[in-house]
Amino acid sequence: MGEDADVATSLADSVSEEIADRLAPVDAELARRYPGEPPTRQPVHTVYVPADAVSSGTVSAWGEQAREMLDEHAPDAVSFASVLGLPSHLAGPVHDRVRAKLEREPVEDLRIDFEDGYGRRPDSEEDAAAARAARLVADAFEDGSAPPCMGIRMKCMEADVRDRGIRTLDIFLTGLVDAGGLPGGLVLTLPKVSHPEQVAAMARLCGEFETARGLPEGRIGFEIQIETTQSILGPDGRATVALMIDAAGGRATSLHYGTFDYSAACGVSAEYQAMDHPVADHAKAVMQAAAAGTGVRLSDGSTNIVPSGRREQVHDAWRHHHALVRRSLARAYYQGWDMHPGHLPTRYAAVYAFYREGMERAAARLAAYTGNAGGDAAVMDEPATARALSNYLLRGLDCGALSSGEVARHSGLTRADLDALAGRATEAQVNSGP
Known part of the structure; x- marks a missing residue:
């Protein structure tokens, strides 16, 4: 049939118009609830340090300790790759990038902890610690020594510690504003959430703080820590975590899984509390479905097995941690917690190997999808998969696993091209919005 041939239809134009009118509120609601991936960089991990132990030298000290452990227990690329079971072609690139990362940016996200890692102290002591934390964060962002993300974990909204948590948050935020304003990389964590009303x-x-200090509405966001069973499944059988995202009113930035509190709440004995336990997998699968498309990111938990002691013990702990990080990455959990400087080498080794081993294949598929010469046409990808491939390369670029030059060489695409394919608004577009 020619392009100009008439075709027959039976529905009046008014039918389509009426359906459009009827679904307009639904369209708007879906756009509001599911804005997609935010344009900002997601850190690959979070490091928690008790408020009384943190200092201006904490980040550099963690990097130095991690480098010393690497030098002592796996001093070259071959030995490090052998410990972790990395293929030979990745040994050099991964080892070199891990070493450089530990020198340049050993910690991507630092949380000053006023909760479990800090405990209960006299009010005067915690007041002073909160004010000190504000000065540390403000100074670090001012002098350029801060990691990309930095903030505090306050006490939770349970009745016995609620007032203390609110006061600590107020002192901390007030100190930051008085020191010059809230930094762009500020992160706040609300732990042990068990009800959407919290x-x-x-x-x-x-919102009240924004009003009190004349800040733009919506300026302050926060992470929700998922470490109670009530945060996953409510008494009515609904997925509480989805209701929590809604209750945040657009302020929720991420969901963090708390390995040990959640496992204990499920009755798992201490010996078997782990990131790969079935109760953990169930909780994280619910979190993943609830957060999908909302712009709320996900973080896995941690392991309490730290690299220490004899070389064999360090290697065993490294292999354990490396395997857990790889498992999380494969399950689309691109962030986790690290509890010890010795976790940093294996965190970055797992992350860098994950992105480097799949870079050429992902780039070739995107080249074929976009019609660039030399692309791999053996796989016919759909737009959703192209978004996933683009996000994969973008994450690799953000953490330092990949360079823009090699991604462009294999895909023919720029960073801006990848942002567009991933459906990410640029930060400039976000900042210029209403």
Whole structure:
């Protein structure tokens, strides 16, 4: 049939118009709830340090300790690759990038902890620690020594510590504003959430502070820590975590899985509390489905097995940690917690190997999808997969696993091209919005 041939239809134009009118509120609601991947960089890990132990030298000290462990227990690329079971072609590139990362940016996200890692102290002591934390964060962002993300974990919204948590948050934020304003990389964590109303209360606190200090509405966001069974499944059978994202009113930035509190709440004995336990996998699968498309990111938990002692013990702990990080990455958990400087070499080794081993294949598939010469046409990808491939390369670029030059060489695509394919608004577009 020619392009100009008439075709027959039976529906009046008014039918389509009426359906469009009827679905307009749904379209708007879906756009509001599911904005897609945010344009900002997601850190590959979070490091928690108790508020009384953190200092201006904490980040550099962690990097130095991690390098010393690497030099002592796996001093070259071959030995490091042998410990972790990396293929020979990745040994040099991964080892060199890990060493460089530990010198340049050993920690991507630092959380000053006022909760489990800090405990209960006299009010005067915690007041002073909160004010000190604000000065440390403000100074670090001012002098350029801060990691990309930095902030505090306050006490939770449970009745016995609620007032203390609110006061600590107020002192900390007030200190930052008085020191010059809230830094762009500020992150706040609300732990042990068990009901959506606790999230709504945190959102109100943020809004009240914005009003009190003349900040733009919505400036302050926060992470929700998922470490109670009530945060996954409510008494009515609904997935509570989805209600929590809604209760945050657009302020939720990520969901962090708490390995040990959640496992204990499920009755798992201490010996078997782990990131790869079935109760952990179930909780994280629910979190993943609830957060998908909302712009709320995910973080896995941690292991309490730290590299220490004899070389064999360090190697065993490294292999264990490396395997857990790789498992999380394969399950689309691109962030986790690290509890010890000795976890840094294996965190970055797992992350860098994950992105480097798949870079050429992902780039070739995108080249074929976009019609660039030399692309791999053996796989016919759809737009959703192209988004996933683009996000894969973008994450590799953000953490330092990949360079823009090699990605462009294999795919023919720039960073801006990848942002567009991934459906990410650029930060400039976000900042110029209403």
